[in-house]
Amino acid sequence: MSAPFRLATAAAGDGFEVVVGHAGGVTPLRALLGAGAAGSMLELFDDWAAAVAAIGDALASGAPSVAAPPPALDVPLRFPRKLICIGSNYRAHVEEMRSKPAQWPYSFVVPPTTTLVPSGATVALPRGAEQVDWEGEVAIVIGRRARDVAGAEADAAIGAYGIVNDLSVRDWTGPRRPAVGNDWVVGKAHDGFKPMAPWLTPAAFVAEPAALRIRTWVGGELKQDGSTRDMVFGFRQIVEHLSSVMTLEPGDVIATGTPAGVGKGSGQFLQPGDLVVVEVDQLGRLETTLTESKR
Template sequence: MGELYRLAVSETTDGARQAVIEYNGQLLPVDAALGERFETITDLQPLLDQWNEVDTLIADYVQANTTAFSRGGPVGEATLLAPLAAPGKILCIGSNYHDHIAEMPIPMTPTYPYSFLKPTNNTVRGTGDSVAVPRRVSMMDWEAELGVVISTKCQDVTADQALQYVAGYLNFNDLSARDWLASKPPVGVDWVQHKAFDGFAPMGPYLVPARFVADPQDLPVRLTVNGKIKQDSNTREMVFGVAAIIEHASSIMTLYPGDVIATGTPAGVGHGRKPPEYLSGGDEVRVVIGQLGELVTYIV
């Protein structure tokens, strides 16, 4: 397994994007481990496209050069961006925690992973970014979720093989507009107005390689709003675990490196509270899952 490192994308002093390795609170450019393998690494996507080889090279470098990070820049002085600026797709799983199903209440436990897609070129945000309450939305909600990032093109994989196709994990906040969930449209939930507004997919700040997550079904999930704990659960509450989700998703569509799967949210969302609570301008939302760092979103 080796020394824990995490991958991120930081903003340079001239406003450019730079892929970095975080180790022990210090950052070094990924170039330090990979040399001139890539011309310019401004996003994690090029690494994911060659993940099996790149992951080993970075792990070996960190193991042999831990002292080099003392010359790196402190994380606290860096501006971290979304690890992936535009994933190929964001597949979200709904109603996937037993405790969340109980709080909503959802009339039945799904018999297969219930899913929907989020657009990528308008929703993705990084830690510390602001997200505006959409003009027509009065019921904006939070959802802390474990994000799974695919490493290798795959189709029709079985659950016992599925984790081999995971590059790593990240925090994900599946921001939601409950207005159209509550109004019960004639053809069911309007998933576009529910989930697809600008900024509704904050993620990061890190991609933690799968080698450091021994069991994705045993990770604490916590979300706070303005410092108050709203969600405090564990991924063991999932109805369908990561492996089962990948098996199901890959039976429908080919998964590609850099695709993100948001695996559902536990109890504690605003819409399930009595009385309900929703986000408004000035709120600060923080998501922490295991060793994945802290994803901060400011609501404006």
């Protein structure tokens, strides 16, 4: 296996480019692989295994000069084909929400082009919402086309890991819930409601994904401190289930649920000016500031 590296999308002139983080520095992908390098992260995922191998080989043969200062990083996958979220997937979180354990991974889909924002972004609290919540989560990114996969084949479909904060409005899944049930669009799909950390770490470099520590701070106060050990459905089971429903495509992002410690459990919710920080061992850090709606 090559030395570990990770990947991000950086501003470059009037557009964006893929960059490689390695040995404490950052190198543009085109500087490693030449003119034929993928121009976007999604394009890279279209042949993910080959891309990871090629990057590893290039780094092993001697990386070119490292970019300094580091470039401004955006959402790693700016326009994934799908953004799927899993709910109620940590045992302690199910208990704090007074929910019932699900029989299969509970999922919903939100629009990636308007919900995904980069680390460091400022996100407006929706007008009329009184219960806006944080949810630090591990995200998996699909690295190969998957339909009805199981076992080791489901594991192999996971190309990379990242971090998402699944911001949520509890008003319409709780006290003001419509008579027909929870409204997941109003609760989960507001603009900017899925901040994503800049770096994606190839699955080959993530040791023990079933034991990743997830921590979330709000205003400097530690709110969540959990581990993927507490997941009801592990990453393999999530891929197995979703691939039985739909074809998972390279670059699809799946936020896999949050541990205990969300605001709903304590009755504390996000306010203008709050800084939310999510850290996941081996995967990095995500920061988001909340502000009042300007509309």
